[in-house]
Amino acid sequence: MPAHVSTLQLIGMxxxxxxxxxxxxxxxxxxxRNRRAALAWHAGRVLPVLPLQEQAGPPRESVELTPAEQDAFAGLVRRLGGR
Known part of the structure; x- marks a missing residue:
């Protein structure tokens, strides 16, 4: 027993x-005990908050460009392509 520690301090510790x-x-x-019950409870629950997810994305949109728009786009690509 250390000399500077009283008996009451040792008993308290x-x-x-x-x-x-x-x-x-x-x-x-x-x-x-509660984890087993919680896992069983959560396994049987379905989250009603989440909407059903669509399997496919939205339909693809495309726009035909006029020859002037195609030329302008090609010029833009040439200008930005060198960076």
Whole structure:
């Protein structure tokens, strides 16, 4: 026993250590018991909040360009292509 520690301090430290260990054991058991029940409950639930997802995307849109628009686009691509 260290010389600078009183007997009451050692008893208090031992009691706090035992209380901490007991608390940790009880909390661990409660969490394990509740986890099984929560997993079973969540497995049977369907989330009604999420809408049904479409398998395909929206239809593709396209626009025919006039020859002047095609030339302007080609010029833009040439100007931006060198960067």
């Amino acid at each position: 031992a009691a706090l250590t035992l209380a901490t260990v007991a608390w940790a054991v009880v909390v661990t058991r409660l969490l394990r």
